[in-house]
Amino acid sequence: MDITEITRQTLDLRPLRKGPGHKYDHGHALVLSGGAGRSGAARMAARGALRIGAGAVTLGVPPAAQLEVAMQVTAVMLQRVPDGAALTEALKDRRISALCLGPGLGLGDRAYSMVAAALAAPRLVLDADAITILAKDDALRAKLHPGAVLTPHGGEFARLAPDLAEMAKDDRADAKAEAAERAAARLNCVLLLKGPETVIAAPDGRTLRHRATEDRATPWLATAGAGDVLSGFITGLLARGIAPPPEAAALATYLHAEAARAHGPGLIAEDLPELLPQVLRQLGI
Template structure:
């Protein structure tokens, strides 16, 4: 697991370290600036071998102080450095002001609002040290907005071009801690409070973002992942014993439990997945394949009689059971070996389907509720009230809005101040209300449980998996989670592991992926994980 921090948590860690006497603010700022320079030279080694030109954009807080350190270190390395300050130097925090003064001993500082664009031609690197994690309001200063728009244009023109081959108007953009304009807790771009509607939201888009101590939540949510480019994490010597309640899922998660050790098929669980009617069985079959590949000992597809032959002609290892109504399902569930269910993929929206959901929830067994099941639950408060702690809800944004309209409205409202209400906040609130685990799907999938535990499975940066945006991939994910719960995984753990493996399968397969490929890629992923 990779721990993620909010801006307030990061400030608290820094404050505690400084107050303990183990480090000074100036020392932390020096280490941060050195970390930025080292990261730039590591990412673009050519820049470490000669004299180049940089523009440093410094803001009115400690992020700006980091920028003054970067400027001094680049000048010491033989670079030509221009520094611009947004704000009043006399109002800088003490440590930032000290580094401003140190820079002024060797160089000049120009006012940023005078416009930096004329100075960017022939610049190799622009360092964005404007706001970082400290941003609490949008960019509504007209002159600053124009300057940032010029910087964004520079970035868009040069992204991906080798540093020594770039045209004179295509500098590299490096952000300190977080691209300015992004809320560090939500990843949202803050929107100017503009009743006339003339001001668009803007933010810096970086090729490299250098952050310190721990990744921030906003690096992985919404536009944060898009704007940050590549992230480098720098250790600046802060203590690592504080724990947040938000984690990003990575290869360090508990893969140990995926191994099988002896037993017979029923000792690894029996998953029952309910199917829709004729010509609507593909989604359930995808889920069943996912549950089988991820290790459930037995998987059965429960199908309406009218779809039995259709399903039977497509499956081999998966068993088929006729389940025409809720009464039959009650009798099927007398088999106590069935310990996990999945209901919803292409199920249908008729009253008899609601009765199936009711029976599943009344059974009290582990269950994944997806797709049509979520829509039916959203329209029936009695079903919603029967959700329990062995349930996992897997909504996409539209389904989430149907289930939790007020929470969704709060999440999608324009963010005018920071910290903004985030997808993490929304998923936690939803899980608490529903009384079960909620997996809110997307490139920034968030998983939360009623006790406050929360994880982010981010398909961004080196784990970007755009090929997952294909019909049926969510059905496979539902099957992965169901199969893991059949094997004995707790709901939150099953959702985390299922989401992680879902992305890993997409990364392993690559371009051209369709949903059917995801379960078949699992054996290769397992081998790569050493299972």
């Protein structure tokens, strides 16, 4: 198994720089929100997509959450997306270049219809509730494709691939990477298995690994919403079209950890997008 370690030296950061053009030249991300009282996760993901350079970001919300979300956002745009049929219609807008769903989405009929419609998008990130829905439905999993990035933590991975769950927890060298690699090939998508050692596996066999351990440990990322921001970072990079999905996921993972290291103790998820400009400046972007 050939694993590429994700470090400053192995990453090409040059595409992060923006050239000339208007906002839609730099991508338009659509992030789907859950209902009233459940929009915070999607709002954090949307903020992450905006901070990482997507030219435009829209939150797709059900009518019941529209007022709640409108009171909390400024640069992020708002669009009513009540169900899967409405999402299918929204995706006809050719300016939308990446889609994110799952954070705070819920597990009801609306959420199921959203996941079913979302799988037609060529570039998308599925996290949290979207992963739980996929884990329960063979027909939906069969529609996954290499432009889709799944970002499970250990528990979600166990639901997606229960036969590989113990291997993913194994402390032996490369066991977690092997589990992620097998799952990515089976699911035909990019799989980012989160943790202090994050593994990104592509269906074509490419495997990347980021170690946030020892002197580069980021224990402050063990806070509610940090994974939602990571999903937003990946979505923003996919929207920009500056790297294939595995490399976009790797770049987002590295920047996510660097933002946490820049803050240190006391970090909360909302801090991460706001730390990104500092990190990018330090990296010479």
